[in-house]
Structure formats: C-alpha cells, structure tokens
Amino acid sequence: MSNAPHILVIDDELQIQRAIRTILTEKGFNVTTASRGEEGLTMAAANEPDIVILDLGLPDMDGVEVCTRLREWTQCPIIILSVRDSERDKVGALDKGADDYLTKPFGIEELLARVRVALRHSANRKGTQSKVVHAGPITIDLAWHSVKRGDEDVKLTATEYKLLAYLAANHGRVLTHQSILANVWDPADSEHTEYLRVYMRQLRKKLELDPERPQIILTEPGIGYRFIADD
C-alpha cells in the first residue's frame, strides 16, 4: 500500500469527496481528503502527496490561494476541479502553478486520464526526463533538435521548432497562451496571441495528418494548447 501513489483531494463537497475516493481507491491509489484550505495545506505538508486534486471554491480560502501556497515549497502536480468554467478562472489557476483544470461536472474517465498524465510528469520531474517525445508518426528529439515523421525530417523554422519543443517538453499539460508566448517569444509579446495562432497553424500543417482535426496539438479554447504524446 505504501508504494501506491498518494492523492490528496481538497474539496468541501462531501458527495464529490466520496465519489472520487471510491473510484481512486478502487484504481489502487492511496487517497486522503480535506474539506478546507488550511486543513489541506497542513495535510499536504505532513503527507507530501504525489498529486493534489483541488477545488477552487473552498469555505475558508480561495483554491487559487491554496495553489500559490503549495507552490512555495512543492512541485507536485495540482489538478483543479471546479464548477467555475470561465476561461479567466482557468487561466488564473494555471498561471498560479496548477497543472491541469477539469470543470465540474466531469466524467470519471477524464479525471483518471488527467491523473495518469500528472503522475507521469511528477515521475519525469523526479527522475531523468525523456529527451525523445513520440506522438503518433512524429518523433521529437529535444536533445538533438530534430523532428521526424517516420524516418523523414520535418523542416521547421526556428520559431516553429522553439514552439514545438516547448509544447513537447510539457506534453500532457495545458499551457496557457501567456506562458507559451513568454517562453517561446519574449515576455513582452505576451499580448500578441495572434503570433501564436498563426505559427500554431503552420506547425499543425506540417505535423498533423489532418490539420483540421488535430490529434497531436489540441486547442484548449480560450486557454491555450496541450501536446498529446504517446504513453
């Protein structure tokens, strides 16, 4: 039991707590729950969980605040679970260090998928990060700066490569427009989402089998993009 990944659920709705605990325990995770922000922070400090699942509307403090305080000392993945569905709330939490965002009501399969991505990330963070990312027919070697479709080189411009490399290195995670612009372009360009859109479109045309129905780089409407790598 001690080897099972430990998940801390901070949510004040007991029904949700019960549902998540039941399904995650069933899937072999070690689950603890907290109903208040302060309680959650204390439990996180005591148990050092592998993943935190966090509600934004807590009775004693805002979930974004919990997120900020967790990030002061831990890099463990944080998955936000909230009824707030505005893009502003999502971007706000993601920019404060959350790794993922799921809107209530959610399907349990969706939650399990996000948990798996988060676990892989925390494993990558702890151990050696894989320098080669596979996504369908595309192989990206981050060490050698090469992008291949099968055996064939894919010709990318410098900016396109930088963009792709940033997305691939963070595969599975939602990256906000602002964070992509700040990392690939310049923090000063963080308002120019049109750059991002235009380059993303070019990139998809070179990578995706059907650029109109992208499978590798997904759009998170109003928030950003997510790179889907093979497991």
Added chain:
Amino acid sequence: MNKTAMRSSTFLSRSSQYLLALGIIALVTAFLFILREVLDTALVALLYLIPLGLITAFLGLGPGITSALVTFFTFNYFFIQPYYNLTVHHPTDVVILVIFLIVAIVISQLVGRMKTGLAAATAREREATQLYELSTALAGLHDGRTIAEILAKQVQDVSHGEAVELSITGADSFVFRLPDSIEPVRAPEWIFPIQVARGALGEIRLWRAAPALTSSEKRLLQTFASQGALALERARLAQAESRARILEESDQLKSVILSSVSHELRTPLSTIKAAASSLRSNEVSWDSAARSELIAAIDDEADHLNMLVGNLLDMSRIESGVLKPKREWNILPEIVESVLARMKRMAGEHHVEVDVPESLPLVPVDFVQMEQVFTNLLSNSVKYAPGKSVIRVRAFVEENSMHVIVSNQGPQVPQEHLERIFDKFFRLTATDKVTGTGLGLSICKGIIEAHGGRLWAENVPDGLAFNFTFPLIWEGMSPPKMPMDTETE
C-alpha cells in the same frame, strides 16, 4: 436685438423727449408767428392742438402735459394782444385761453392714457408670448436636464441678465449655468424658487445688478419658475412610472422564464430519476444490455442538464452585461474547424460544406464565444434540417466587416417569427419533439451584439440561413499582417 433697441429708446431719451417736445413747440410757434397777421386767434389755438396731440401720442404723457403748459404761455405771449406780455385785454381771449388750456390738457391726458394702455397691452402680449413659448418648449420633455436648459435660456432671453443659473436638487441634482464659461464671483441678485406642492425642486438664480427687475419682470420670472416646476415634476413622475413599468415587465418575464426553465430542467431530471430508481429497484433484475442503456440515459441526461445550466448562466451573463468578449486576433478557419471537429459525432448524417478560406484576415473576436456561436447555429441546423441534407458555412469580407452565413435545408420560418426565434425559450416546435434549451439562438445574438455585430435569420429558397456580421476594425486597428520567418532549423 429688436427688444434691446426698443428698450434703449425708452430708457435713454427720457430727457431728450422733453427737449424734442419743446423744440417742436418752438418750431410751430415760429411758423404760426410768421402767419400771425393773417390768422385768427381762435385758429391759432386750434392749430396749436395738432402738435400737442402728436407729442403726447409719440413722446408720452409727461412731454404732452409740459408742452400744453408751455404752449399756453407762448400762445398768450405771442398771439394774444397785447403781444409780448401775459396780460389779456379782451374777455373773448380769456375764454379762448381757458378753453385752449382745458382742451390741450384733456387731449394730452386722453392720448397719453390710450398710449399707456397700448403699452401695457403690448407688454402683456409679450409676456403671454414668452410664457407660451416656454410652455411649448417644455411640453413633452421628460428629461430634467433639457428642461433646465430650456428654462435657463428663456429666463436669459427675457431678463437679459449677466448670468442665469439653474440649480436642481433631488436624487439627480445638478446645476446648469448660462453662459457656462463664466463662474459667477458674486451672489446672485435675484433668486426664484422652483417649487411644487411636495417641496422645492431647485431655484433660478439671476445675476442682473442693474436695472432692477420691474414688478412685471418679477411676475413673469415667477411664472417661469412655476412652469419649470410643473415640467420637472411631470418628468419625474414619468420616469418613476416607466421604471415601475419596466420592473413589472421584467417581473412578468422572469416568471415566464422561470416556468420555462423548470420545465426544461425537469425533463432530463425525470429521465435520470426514472433510470436511477429503476436500477435500484429490487423488483426487476436487469440484464446487462438494459442496465447499460439505463446508465447511458443517466449520463446523457446529466450532460444535457449541465449544458442547460451552462446556457442559463451564459444568458444571465449576457443580460447583465458581464459577458465581455475577451477579444484577440483569431483565425476564423481555426474556430470553424475546431467546432466542426467537436461536432463531428453530432452532425451525423448531415453533410457540412465549409467555405471559410485561409486568405481571410484575422478576426478580433473572443475565441470561445465565437466557437459557441458556430456551435449553436450548427446544432440548430442539425436539429431542424432533415438528415443527409447540406449545411453550408460561408465567410467573406464585406467592406470593414466579416460576414458569415450558416445555411441549412431545414424548414423555413414564417416571416413574422424570423425575429422571434432569437427570443429566449421561443420555439416553433413543441418542446417534447426537440431537445435543447431554447436559449441557443438568443445566446448567439447576445454574443454577436457584444462584438458590435448583428445576427439575423432569413428564408432562402431551399431552407433557412443565419447571417451575422461583425466589424474587423478593433480599437481603431485593422487586422494585423503576420511577419513570417522562413529560415529553417
């Protein structure tokens, strides 16, 4: 301008009027003096009466009486023997003189009184005209500020003061000043309260140091103040009434919406309840196919319920004006593709033809909201158009706007309902025949209007077309052209 000229003629020349009267008398005396030998004394007296009458008529009672007295002496001095002194020898001359004096004064009095009466009548007429102008100008106004402006202008017109200020008290208190450029340095000379039975609504302040207001001017300005009070009171009552009416209407609308909403919410809830309670029931042992069917029903209806709540939230955000588009320069084909990719399963057997070329300029829209517009319009088309029919999406630039048409081969909408289909919960089809929230189209309209655009529906030969346009210029900027880098890694 006219009024000012008139006023100065009566004010300036009070002393010169007397001088003019005396001059006329001197001239007439000189003329009669030349003809003294041929004229009879009685005739001279009669001839003297003509200028006297004219003087009184044109220069007023004062100069008239004065002239009459002066003439009495000149007549006696120059025309009654013995000449050049004021003694009278003939008794007839005494009679002539006395009659002359009486007649001269009576004529002057009569003409003068007539003239004063005429002047008073003219003044009354002017007052009445001014009052009429004011009440016509104020009639039908429901805005306190406009009423104050008009009142101030009229007060300024009739009083010719240096400045007029209208101070309105109450919930929306304000001060209107004429001329507005000058801040008065001293206290106003005249203040007229604007009052109704309930109390003071404000006051008219008038700066006019000299001349002091005449009693008729005061009376007129007081009347103006009470006219203004009436107009302001009427405006306030009208506003209160329209507020009450709006509240009542929105109350009615709310109860209509509430009943629609509870109907819409109960439909999926009943399915969920029925399915869940069936699964719990011990009466029946479900085979696995029936079981998974019931579970799928619960799942689908929960999604439907969630969509409904989401739409209701969006609608209330649109109506309260909270839903501000987060505009960015977006690629329209990307938005359309992303919607179509997500709707692929739903579009099912419909054939979607897309003509949204890459060459279109970037569009200044909220990505998520615009996605929702396309989603709602397309799902509406899917819902009502027969299977295997064609749904077309077309976008093109029209002057400085983007024009998008989503058309389907579904049933046409009666002309009188083309606008109403965008109303909340308006449906042409009975609710139990079509699933949905009854909010999709009104949300689209709200979003497009928040983007400064317009959404409308029209019947086309083979179906129905939704059209919308929105401006391509955003914050004074045209769509940016992208700098491309071509060098490869």
